[in-house]
Each structure stands twice: as structure tokens, then as C-alpha cells.
Amino acid sequence: MAGLPVRRHAVSVRTQQEVPLVELVDRLLNRGVVLAGQATISVAGVELIYLGINVVLAAADKINSGETS
Amino acid sequence: MTILLRAIVGASDAAKARGADPALVVARAGAIVALASHHDGTLTAETPALLEHHRIVGEIFERAPCLPARFGGVFADVRTLGIRLAEREGELALALAKVGQRCELAVTLAWKGAGAMVNGSAVVPATGRDYLERGRAQLHALRSREARAKAVVARLVAELPLEQAFTRHETCPRPAVAASMSLLVTRDQIAAMRSRIEEFGATLPDITTTVQGPWPPYTFAVSA
Amino acid sequence: MTAGSDPIELELREELRHLQGLLPERIDIDPDDVERGLAGLVLTLVEFLRQVLERQAIRRMEGNTLNDDEIERIGVALMRLEKKIGELAEEFGLDPDDLQIRLGAPV
Numbered sequence: 275m276a277g278l279p280v281r282r283h284a285v286s287v288r289t290q291q292e293v294p295l296v297e298l299v300d301r302l303l304n305r306g307v308v309l310a311g312q313a314t315i316s317v318a319g320v321e322l323i324y325l326g327i328n329v330v331l332a333a334a335d336k337i338n339s340g341e342t343s
Numbered sequence: 344m345t346i347l348l349r350a351i352v353g354a355s356d357a358a359k360a361r362g363a364d365p366a367l368v369v370a371r372a373g374a375i376v377a378l379a380s381h382h383d384g385t386l387t388a389e390t391p392a393l394l395e396h397h398r399i400v401g402e403i404f405e406r407a408p409c410l411p412a413r414f415g416g417v418f419a420d421v422r423t424l425g426i427r428l429a430e431r432e433g434e435l436a437l438a439l440a441k442v443g444q445r446c447e448l449a450v451t452l453a454w455k456g457a458g459a460m461v462n463g464s465a466v467v468p469a470t471g472r473d474y475l476e477r478g479r480a481q482l483h484a485l486r487s488r489e490a491r492a493k494a495v496v497a498r499l500v501a502e503l504p505l506e507q508a509f510t511r512h513e514t515c516p517r518p519a520v521a522a523s524m525s526l527l528v529t530r531d532q533i534a535a536m537r538s539r540i541e542e543f544g545a546t547l548p549d550i551t552t553t554v555q556g557p558w559p560p561y562t563f564a565v566s567a
Numbered sequence: 568m569t570a571g572s573d574p575i576e577l578e579l580r581e582e583l584r585h586l587q588g589l590l591p592e593r594i595d596i597d598p599d600d601v602e603r604g605l606a607g608l609v610l611t612l613v614e615f616l617r618q619v620l621e622r623q624a625i626r627r628m629e630g631n632t633l634n635d636d637e638i639e640r641i642g643v644a645l646m647r648l649e650k651k652i653g654e655l656a657e658e659f660g661l662d663p664d665d666l667q668i669r670l671g672a673p674v
Contacts, residue, residue, distance in 0.1 A: 277362060286540055293451055293453055293520060293553070294389075294451065294553060294555055296517070297449050297451050297523060297555060298393075298397065298449070298555070298558075299390070299393055300451070300516075300523070301447075301525075301558070301561040301562060302393045302396055302397060302413070302414045303393070303413065303415070303563070304412075304413070305413060305561040305562045305564065306410075306411045306412050306413035306414070306561045306564045307348075307350075307411065307412045307413060307416075307435065307438075307547075307564045308412070308413050308416060308480055308565075308567055309348060309412070309418075309424070309427040309428065309431065321565075322561050322564060367614050466644075468646060470639060470642065471638065471639040471641065471642025471643035471644070471645075471646060472635070472638050472639050472641060472642050473642070473646070474642040474643070474645065474646040475621075475624055475625055475628055475638060475641065475642040478622075478624075478625050478645075479625045479628070479629065482622065482625055524619075
């Protein structure tokens with residue numbers, strides 16, 4: 275399971291020169307096949323909390339609009 | 344020792360793809376295989392590790408059509424990877440067929456003079472109302488940048504000889520960037536696509552265009 | 568409530584979608600620095616909510632559904648909150664940019 279601590283990489287742009295690198299890093303971190311599941315917060319390799327904020331927001335969105343998933 | 348997923352290739356391409364790196368291990372599930380590297384368990388998403396991932400995925404991609412894995416896909420062992428792979432075999436085989444031999448071009452439309460971009464007054468707000476007014480000015484500036492970015496992207500996409508299904512984009516993903524686009528192209532389309540984009544970019548007074556690639560198709564590895 | 572029945576709610580949903588992009592997709596906590604990691608998580612969420620509230624206040628101000636007193640009070644509250652978040656970030660050694668926080672004048 276993808277639960278080992280992976281230090282978060284801040285994908286922020288400080289200079290214009292960094293934009294190309296940020297584009298690549300964005301793809302490496304946010305695109306591509308994921309086999310092992312959703313966002314988790316893990317401490318010392320132990321998954322403690324499932325944080326699906328985006329899922330929660332999307333679900334709230336759907337509930338409010340009366341759609342079903 | 345755990346393993347880090349690099350990419351997925353067709354089963355018939357497994358032997359070829361393994362040539363990318365002698366240390367790669369393989370998990371099979373029917374028509375597809377997953378290629379992974381050993382690592383010692385202290386994985387950090389810092390630039391050297393990311394670039395190494397990109398390098399290995401690139402080597403695999405040079406040898407066979409593949410679906411790049413997102414960085415950070417850690418598995419206990421080959422057996423576990425195989426189980427996860429089997430759960431998605433049909434979907435992934437389909438995705439691999441769709442992507443096929445194509446590669447990704449990354450187009451960045453960046454605001455010129457982003458460092459000097461002023462969203463509103465540089466003065467610290469004195470009253471609560473001033474604060475909200477500043478927020479409003481920033482919001483309006485943001486909205487007009489978004490509108491401009493959307494319009495430019497729409498024009499560019501219309502000009503490119505590429506089906507919509509092979510294009511993805513995000514407008515205003517970061518402060519300095521008007522739009523980030525991904526194009527899934529065949530190798531023989533690369534040169535023509537690049538020059539069309541650069542010609543288009545030269546006409547824009549407020550935006551610079553940069554094309555990167557060909558890269559493995561990260562953005563198109565899974566359906567939207 | 569069905570989609571399209573309330574323009575204000577539609578706009579809110581649109582903004583939530585937009586602001587969702589600010590939240591990191593993965594949040595990982597260094598076991599050697601749990602306090603800082605959790606602080607970063609909390610502050611990111613608080614800043615996210617603050618921005619949602621600010622956008623709502625701006626909309627109400629533009630729609631003239633807030634009186635002068637309310638505008639002033641809400642503005643001060645949000646301004647103080649933004650300042651406090653920045654201070655807390657610094658205390659924990661966090662880069663405010665990572666929390667998408669505006670600090671005074673924009674760059």
C-alpha cells in the first residue's frame with residue numbers, strides 16, 4: 275500500500291525559470307497511473323486518517339445539487 | 344525492501360521494456376505487466392528522486408508503449424503489486440491501447456512580467472471595508488486573467504491539427520501560469536505541432552509559450 | 568435542491584470547485600515533525616475556509632446585501648484572521664506560500 279511517509283513537495287514557482295521544472299514535477303506528482311488508493315495521512319508509516327477533502331467537497335456538491343454519483 | 348511502481352506495459356513488451364533498467368522487477372496480470380524498482384523505504388518527493396523516476400519511465404517509454412505511474416506508488420512486494428494490477432487489468436489494458444505509441448507535449452503559457460503583476464493596491468488596508476475592496480479588486484483581476492487564459496487556450500486548441508480527445512488543459516493553475524496544456528501526439532506530429540504552437544505564441548503580447556517533450560504520456564495514462 | 572435553481576448556490580459551488588485546486592492532493596507528515604505537519608494541515612484548511620468566506624463576503628458586498636457596518640466588521644474579522652494565520656505559520660516554521668496565504672501586498 276502506498277502509505278510510506280513521502281515528504282510533501284511544494285510545487286510553487288519562485289522564478290520564471292522554474293516554470294518548466296514545475297510543469298514536469300506537477301505531472302510526476304499529480305498525473306499517471308495510481309494503483310494503490312486515495313490520499314492518506316500517515317505517521318511513521320501507519321495510515322491514520324483518510325483525508326478525502328476533494329471527495330467530501332465533491333460529494334457535498336452533488337448532495338446539494340440533487341445529483342447522484 | 345519495498346518497490347516503487349514506474350510504468351505499465353503490455354505483457355508482450357515486458358522483455359523489451361525491462362531493458363530500460365536491469366534492476367526493474369515485473370508483476371504480471373494477464374495482458375499487462377507493471378515494472379517497478381526496489382528502494383530502501385525512505386522515499387521523499389524531492390527533485391532528485393522525481394527526476395530519477397522521469398528518467399526510468401522515459402527509458403521504458405523509449406522501448407515500448409507504456410502508462411507512466413504517478414510518483415510515489417509504493418508496494419510491499421511484487422505479489423501485492425500484482426494483485427492491485429489484476430484489479431484494474433481491463434481498464435489499464437484499454438488505456439494502454441488508447442495511448443499506444445503516442446507521447447506527451449507539455450505546453451506552458453506563462454504571463455509575461457509575472458513578477459510585476461499587481462493585483463491591487465500595494466498599501467496595507469486600513470479598514471475592514473478597504474480589506475474587502477482589495478479582495479474584490481484582486482478577485483476581478485483574477486477573473487479577467489482567467490477569461491483571457493481561457494480565450495487564448497480555445498484559440499490555440501482550435502488551430503492545432505489534433506482531436507480534442509488528445510488535448511487536456513488547465514487555466515491559471517499557478518500564479519505565473521496562464522495555462523498548462525498537454526497534447527497526446529504521434530512522434531511524426533511533434534515537429535509540426537511545435538512550430539504551430541511557437542508561431543501562435545509569437546502573436547501574443549502578454550503571454551510566453553514554452554513546449555516541452557516528447558515525454559511519456561503522464562497526463563493521458565488514465566481517462567479524465 | 569436541484570441544480571440551476573439558485574444562482575447564488577451555483578456560484579458558491581463554482582468557487583468551491585475553483586478553490587479545491589488549492590488543496591494539496593496528498594498530505595504527508597514527517598514522523599519526526601508531527602506537530603509541524605499537523606499545523607500545516609490545519610492552517611491550510613483554515614486558509615481555504617477563510618478564502619471561501621472572503622469570496623462570499625465580497626459577493627454580498629457587491630450585491631448590496633450587507634450594510635456598511637457589516638462590511639466593516641466582516642472585513643476586519645477576515646483581515647485579522649489572515650494575519651493570525653500568517654503568524655501561526657511563521658511560528659511553526661512554515662512557508663506561508665505553501666499555505667497559499669497572501670501576506671500584505673501581492674508580489
